[in-house]
Amino acid sequence: MSKKKSHPYQPEQDVHRITLYNTIYPEHQHTSRKPRLYLHFDFACFYAQIEQLWNKMYGLPLIVGGWRKQNGQVKGIVATASYEARKFGIKTGMSAFEAWQLCPHVCMKQVDYDSYKAISEQVHYIFKEFAPVVERYSMDEYFMEVDFLLDKSRDEIEAFAKRLQNRIYEVTNLVGAVGIARAKTYSKLCSSLDKPKGRTLILTDDDERTKIWPLELDEVWGVARKRHKHILAEGYKTIGDVAQRGNEKTFMRLFGANFGKMLYQTITGQDQGRVMEEISEDYQLKQGVSYGHTFSEGSTDLDRIKGEYAIAVQHICYRMRSYGIRANSFFGMFGYNDPNSPGVGFRFVTQAHTNIDDYVYQALMDKVEPALKKACENGIEIRNIGLGTKEIDKTQQLNVFFQDNEEKVARTKAMDEIKNRFGRQYITKANTLTRVKGNTHFLERNA
Template identity: 80%
Template structure:
């Protein structure tokens, strides 16, 4: 019988796409520089909108991600909130208890990933009816290359966007906003200007100056809290400040030669980002991979918290193997249920570069296990964890003083083949079965 080709790895399956790139890196750029046209579609309060539709809860303040215990205590985290709930100041990421305090009559529902994923896939197929190159950036956001509309009248371009919105509404009865611009970054920014179902076209320099430049620079992807602080310290508050007075050298000084240059181009709308329908076979992450998870409730169960870290290691090592890379330096943290108590950060190394779970987990527990035990013994509840690679090796050169155990490597390879064929949930290590109990895990993401 002919040898069957192994099933391919799926390193980006179930990865929230916003975490694939903090900005548009060189490997996500078109090589040729020319004027392009991008469309970005963004569903309005996607989870909440779906629930309002399926349960006929229109007009009610609604959050997805919260629930009440039998005692009546409100638990959970707000995954999304309807516009009716947002009027009370409720925001994504806050605790359900905070939401309840702001609006005592708020309706609370749990995340239903299967339903949301099914609708997201349906919409992806609809997008393919309109353009050949489509990127499902996340469950509720999509990019589309529409270079074929360059040179057309504004009315024609707007009509195209309107037909897309209408087609999606006819199929799903859900609404979303559209942004069209000459850069991928500005298309994403423009879709947020007329929510929940507006259309914003940024086609000229003047429109960029009037519509995009007044936005705060922290609205741009890649500008997190710390980077924003550095940019503010240089006197740049808005995108326009950077576009008018900023220079590439300043960003290189602040953030390094490669990232600084890319971030400056992103903020000023000069990026040549590709609409990435699929991750190319030769793609390798520049800064490694990471995993973060926020529990539904705080926990002092040492075994369950260790189990959550075992899951993190499993996800990270699978993706390292999928990319054909290894690491020997890792970092992470765990945070507490009390928001005013600072989390515990850590860093550790493995005996050599590896992508085998056992080596990483053992080194991790040697480093962080005592700290977890100490916190739990003192009754301090742990609420979230983070783990990621600190340095990666793409060379695959043999380690001089340490070699992966052949039996372990063979077992991992066999497990990967099962995961690649049937999915991650069909085979797992026993250590990953100890999970922190809870009803919602909407922040459980690889990144």
């Protein structure tokens, strides 16, 4: 009798990748230093473009992520805004109410994640027509290895970029900008220089000096707010300042030997980042997996908030099993509805490395439930939650002092097989059914 075939895991299903890289890590780099060429394609206001196209709303200011309650109250968070809306000062991440205040006639649409994802997958196939190695960095951004263009003229390289843009538009009626550069980081930077549908080529030292060096340092991967302050304190304001006057030793002193060196190389365009296929191990697992979710309104219903955490646990544990990893150290957070109140972060550990939902959820509740209960009893509304792995294990070695319950493992495998075959919506744990009511700015938002 032939062995029953199992269905493959789908670790990237329902994942909206906000940010993948903090910088180009060593394991994301080529080992050789030969000349390379990278292409980065970035759709302009991807969600908004799709909604404008499907709803014949071209030329209208539109945000995705907002809606009105029955009483007319504006709720939600701006996931993206059309260029027409941005002219009024509307930005991604602000509340839909703020957007409405800036532009009272703004059109609002809720996120249709499944449809956007379907178009993203369609586009992925188109990119494969142009290059053998393609990385879908997020639903609306792609990297390509285009070393085969190295010996071509500038006109020929630009013609290649234009053919790609035309092909995307021919199939989807959507537009995006292209950046081509000698470093992966710089290709991403230069695609943003001529949006919504320009083409920017950084092929020479002079190109870098004139187009990249004037950019502010916080435009670069890895230069977050706190790091930016440290770098500014050293007298560096632009990429050019670091390229001309900076050195590795300064960054190593500020940020440590390994990360400091990598950050310096990223800023100065010396990284040799690989274009990584979507299901490669390195692509996702530098820092494990995580999940974040914002409720449409604040809640003081403890059971429903616990249900949202159960959903978070289910997501990250499924993805850990998909990648063949476990964790014993986790981080989490919850945020208040009051924007002036800082969120609460926490960490917790399980008895051993595991990817079984029950163990993670129990350890999570032992840590966070008392704080949640206190907030709810005092009428303090919770608005968002987050959960992720802190330390991961890829070895699959047996735990010495703790063993997963065989019945739990078997039941989990059976549930995974149903999810993999028919979809995650067809089976779930009972504790995930009690959710905070309302719409969300992302149907399921993961990072």
